[in-house]
Amino acid sequence: MSSILRIKNLLNELTDIEKVIADFILENQDEVYNLTANELAEITNTSPASVIRFSKKVGYSGFQELKIALAKDIPNYEIDENSIYEAITIHDSTMDIMNKVAMENMKAIKDTLKLLDEKTINEAVDAISNAKRINLYGVGVSSLVALDFQYKLVRINKDANIHMDHHLQLVSASNMSEKDVAIGISHSGKTIETYKALEISRKRGAKTISITKYGDNPVSKVADIKIFTTEVEKHLRMGAVASRIAQLTIIDILFMNIVKKNFNIIPEYIQETGKIIENLRIKE
Numbered sequence: 026m027s028s029i030l031r032i033k034n035l036l037n038e039l040t041d042i043e044k045v046i047a048d049f050i051l052e053n054q055d056e057v058y059n060l061t062a063n064e065l066a067e068i069t070n071t072s073p074a075s076v077i078r079f080s081k082k083v084g085y086s087g088f089q090e091l092k093i094a095l096a097k098d099i100p101n102y103e104i105d106e107n108s109i110y111e112a113i114t115i116h117d118s119t120m121d122i123m124n125k126v127a128m129e130n131m132k133a134i135k136d137t138l139k140l141l142d143e144k145t146i147n148e149a150v151d152a153i154s155n156a157k158r159i160n161l162y163g164v165g166v167s168s169l170v171a172l173d174f175q176y177k178l179v180r181i182n183k184d185a186n187i188h189m190d191h192h193l194q195l196v197s198a199s200n201m202s203e204k205d206v207a208i209g210i211s212h213s214g215k216t217i218e219t220y221k222a223l224e225i226s227r228k229r230g231a232k233t234i235s236i237t238k239y240g241d242n243p244v245s246k247v248a249d250i251k252i253f254t255t256e257v258e259k260h261l262r263m264g265a266v267a268s269r270i271a272q273l274t275i276i277d278i279l280f281m282n283i284v285k286k287n288f289n290i291i292p293e294y295i296q297e298t299g300k301i302i303e304n305l306r307i308k309e
Contacts, residue, residue, distance in 0.1 A: 137253075152250065158204070162194055163211065167212060173276060174276045213237070
């Protein structure tokens with residue numbers, strides 16, 4: 026996972042002193058890995074203890090491990106990305122908006138891929154593949170992502186369900202068992218409806234999976250398997266658009282791995298459902 030991306034995604038959770046350290050690292054990545062904790066503390070007017078706490082806050086055992094991660098990231102770090110992915114304004118032309126939306130979506134996918142952990146994805150794929158029943162939970166835009174996943178899973182003969190009504194979500198969660206899987210989708214990780222449904226599912230013994238933005242949040246805390254997408258800037262609701270694209274990318278990654286894992290039987294299901302849908306099309 027990219028150290029720079031990890032720091033960016035956790036900026037809102039840092040203290041004022043930690044943000045000073047983070048800002049310096051983000052602006053001087055190619056210099057930081059040559060510094061000691063004492064030197065970085067002196068440059069940022071903080072303390073060596075603050076540097077070490079910051080390193081642990083962003084997921085490393087100490088400053089030394091953070092420096093190694095920063096050094097590894099340098100070849101792939103894009104200095105000018107902020108000048109490329111700027112906000113859409115009311116003065117933009119149609120072509121400007123076309124380019125900015127496309128670039129924002131591509132950035133969300135690229136950054137999300139950097140956050141994904143192969144072991145975590147495999148755990149989720151195994152859990153979904155072996156589940157007797159799969160309940161999907163999401164509100165607003167995330168519910169549309171959940172609906173897309175349900176459609177894919179039903180096509181391969183998986184018992185997947187989604188309820189748009191909040192009360193039915195809670196009822197379905199209360200009927201889950203240790204043989205089932207509950208998947209909660211929420212970009213913020215703070216959607217109370219999704220949190221409650223996942224919490225109840227977990228108490229009933231079901232395996233829980235969360236898909237949220239990176240970092241600690243209520244929804245991921247009640248999940249056995251945590252999958253993260255990147256934080257997305259909120260520019261004229263572009264954030265909601267790009268976060269949905271990132272979530273859909275996760276869904277497609279999970280689905281294709283499930284198909285691969287069960288390749289001996291799944292193609293038959295896809296072919297049969299494909300034939301049924303094809304018969305509904307108007308013949309010319």
